[in-house]
Amino acid sequence: MSAIKPATIEDVALIAGVSIATVSRALNEPGKVADSTRRKVIEAVAQTGYTTNAMARNLRMRKSNMILILAPDVGDPNFSNILIGLETEASKRGYGVLIGNTQNDPSRETDYLRFLSSNQADGIILLTGHLPFGLTQAGPDVRLPPMVAVNEPVPNAAVPFVGVDNIEGARTATDHLISQGHTRIAFIGQSTRSAVSSYREEGYRRAMTGAGLTIDPRFVLEADGTTESGRGAAERMFVRDQLPTAFFCVNDATALGVIIALTARGYALPQDFSVMGFDDISYASFVTPSLTTMKQPRLQIGEASMELLLAMLEGADVQKREILLRAELILRNSVALRRPG
Known part of the structure; x- marks a missing residue:
């Protein structure tokens, strides 16, 4: 069985319908490229696997020490302490975080992927419950970038998950x-x-x-x-x-x-x-x-998620693909003994 040929910048240019120079600008100087063109390039990068194959070597040599966090709504009260845990653990390890508020908008998700393709982020924390738009078009033989799903698992994808049981x-x-x-x-x-x-x-x-x-x-x-x-x-x-x-x-x-x-x-x-x-x-x-x-235990969920992602980035052999923490029963006033009858 022949080895899968790594994707090239020419492959990206062909799918996006632009020149190789435009692909290079979109990945390295995104501010100099029109939004519509940049989205085409990022989608083509995701589809070909160029982000996670050829560019992964650059990520190892040119680490940004930044982690991209994609959340559907940063105002969700479930997320605040998880985000604190993520940032706390990242900071302890010398990393910063970039937070993408996606609103479940495919174009926003595609835009945020440029942080990986332009070496501005090393991995992704997913609070969305699905792969970022664009990566969903990637073929079965394309390796995903380092990522961990938090709070909501990603169905039908080999993405490690951290959350409550x-x-x-x-x-x-x-x-x-x-x-x-x-x-x-x-x-x-x-x-x-x-x-x-x-x-x-x-x-x-x-x-x-x-x-x-x-x-x-x-x-x-x-x-x-x-x-x-x-x-x-x-x-x-x-x-x-x-x-x-x-x-x-x-x-x-x-x-x-x-x-x-x-x-x-x-x-x-x-x-x-x-x-x-x-x-x-x-x-x-x-x-x-x-x-x-x-x-x-949201704080602990955030910390465990970031710890797992950073271990993956550092090349550790991560055996545990699912980490489930225990929820705690909190007794207040909305539950009482059932009345007879």
């Missing part, structure tokens, strides 16, 4: 509701688009079946992780013939939506319904009632 955490959360006498427990947050949501639903199901409880399919409702989706799911529940006594929500934002919906209907919480969240975001202790939830 979502299945075990969700199981612990549901077990707590069961320990309070609840047998009719709703899961709010079913999703086919989020691996984290699927893992948390799996943990809920394992706890229910492990306790010998039947899962009513009408009690498993879709939600996209937002407060509005939680409110809407709770409202849909009231067209059912039977109501749950407790709600396990895929995250704290969803739980807040459920609390808003139940309170608007005049229910007292947790006397009438118990509500459980996941994540322990900043406002979880300030809502009424304060939210019982599962706390993610």
